[in-house]
Amino acid sequence: MVTVAIQxxxxxxxxxxxxxxxxxxxxxWTTKELQELNYYFEEDMKLGRNVKEKKIMEAIASSKxxxxxxxxxxxxxxxxxxxxxxxxxxxxxx
Numbered sequence: 290m291v292t293v294a295i296q297x298x299x300x301x302x303x304x305x306x307x308x309x310x311x312x313x314x315x316x317x318w319t320t321k322e323l324q325e326l327n328y329y330f331e332e333d334m335k336l337g338r339n340v341k342e343k344k345i346m347e348a349i350a351s352s353k354x355x356x357x358x359x360x361x362x363x364x365x366x367x368x369x370x371x372x373x374x375x376x377x378x379x380x381x382x383x
Contacts, residue, residue: 318370325352325359330371337379340371 329348333340345364352359359367 319358322358322362325357326367326371326374329359334371334375334378337375339375340368342368 325348327334329351330340330344333344342364345367348367349360349362349364351357
């Protein structure tokens, strides 16, 4: 009886802990987010240079103040997306 109670209690704790784990899933970029990316990083995209963390953090802060959508993304995700857009444009030119 005691072991069954302990097993149930352990299972309940593990189930609760599992609900609080952060599991990231791919989220499709909305048109508003892409418009914000173009607004904040247009110069970098035209020049084909990678965006720095400082500039991304400034864009996130500005987006939050203006009640935009970009601040909901991690800075690493934004950097990867901008770099992918730059790479895509380079491929199309060749």
